[in-house]
């Protein structure tokens with residue numbers, strides 16, 4: 493595992509870069525456009541827009557995302 497961490501306010505998102513395969517599901521399902529793909533890995537660049545719906549965590553086929561609210 494290779495967890496990278498991003499935080500904004502009370503929200504922390506961690507992504508396991510060993511597990512992330514860059515398929516873009518989190519980018520597609522996030523209603524707040526929090527994620528973008530960079531070099532085939534997801535990056536939560538807009539955490540401040542997160543509405544804590546947990547769709548990213550629930551839909552990642554690699555179970556690569558940890559979210560402090562989910």
Ligand code: SF4
Pocket residue numbers: 507511512513514515516517518519533534551552553554555556557
């Ligand atoms: S859904 Fe999971 S595997 Fe796919 S890009 Fe997002 S974090 Fe990576």
Ligand code: SF4
Pocket residue numbers: 521522523524525526541542543544545546547548549559
């Ligand atoms: S919890 Fe919902 S709004 Fe927040 S990053 Fe995940 S999918 Fe996007």
